[in-house]
Amino acid sequence: AQSVTQLDSQVPVFEEAPVELRCNYSSSVSVYLFWYVQYPNQGLQLLLKYLSGSTLVESINGFEAEFNKSQTSFHLRKPSVHISDTAEYFCAVSGNTGFQKLVFGTGTRLLVSP
Amino acid sequence: NAGVTQTPKFQVLKTGQSMTLQCAQDMNHNSMYWYRQDPGMGLRLIYYSASEGTTDKGEVPNGYNVSRLNKREFSLRLESAAPSQTSVYFCASSGQSDTEAFFGQGTRLTVV
Numbered sequence: 174a175q176s177v178t179q180l181d182s183q184v185p186v187f188e189e190a191p192v193e194l195r196c197n198y199s200s201s202v203s204v205y206l207f208w209y210v211q212y213p214n215q216g217l218q219l220l221l222k223y224l225s226g227s228t229l230v231e232s233i234n235g236f237e238a239e240f241n242k243s244q245t246s247f248h249l250r251k252p253s254v255h256i257s258d259t260a261e262y263f264c265a266v267s268g269n270t271g272f273q274k275l276v277f278g279t280g281t282r283l284l285v286s287p
Numbered sequence: 288n289a290g291v292t293q294t295p296k297f298q299v300l301k302t303g304q305s306m307t308l309q310c311a312q313d314m315n316h317n318s319m320y321w322y323r324q325d326p327g328m329g330l331r332l333i334y335y336s337a338s339e340g341t342t343d344k345g346e347v348p349n350g351y352n353v354s355r356l357n358k359r360e361f362s363l364r365l366e367s368a369a370p371s372q373t374s375v376y377f378c379a380s381s382g383q384s385d386t387e388a389f390f391g392q393g394t395r396l397t398v399v
Contacts, residue, residue: 179329182327207387209390215392215393216291216377216390216391216392216393217330217377217379217388217390218390219387219388219389222387263329263330265388272318272337272338274320274332274335274345275320275332275379275381275388276332277322277329277330277331278329279327279328279329280329
């Protein structure tokens with residue numbers, strides 16, 4: 174079984190500042206890792222994912238995350254945030270063989286202020 | 288593309304009433320899921336269907352039943368609604384390759 178820990182329930186930051194949203198996971202098998210974003214009153218959208226290969230993955234809107242197997246982490250970073258990045262961010266994990274369910278963390282609310 | 292469609296978007300029920308939440312996907316995905324989202328608790332899996340014809344319990348199945356009607360449709364039924372079932376419900380689907388899930392817009396359910 175897998176589990177995900179997002180220690181920060183809320184992260185306030187000023188516009189154009191860098192941000193890091195932390196995610197740690199536990200699993201007895203190899204994993205796939207995901208970050209989803211949820212804008213107010215909407216469903217979840219995939220932001221980026223790690224399946225295999227390069228441990229650094231990027232999204233089209235400037236976010237990146239690095240898979241660190243030794244630290245069992247998949248932290249999300251952005252060097253300069255915009256007001257429009259205000260949303261809730263969920264880290265998720267699944268095993269990578271056969272059918273595997275997605276397990277989500279409790280989410281981190283990113284609040285970007287001018 | 289419609290993706291994952293959930294109905295209704297909003298619902299208010301009285302305690303003890305029953306209702307069915309509908310979900311349909313048009314991506315030819317094998318797997319479908321029902322999650323509930325509560326403040327501070329993230330998304331918790333209620334039931335899932337790995338493939339057409341199979342359903343299994345997730346983390347919080349009590350008080351719910353599901354039906355995988357065909358490959359496209361996966362419904363969630365509350366037989367006797369309770370205030371503890373007040374939540375936002377999300378349906379999702381995924382293909383076989385990498386378990387990336389595609390979500391519907393959610394159903395906001397209030398039980399009074």
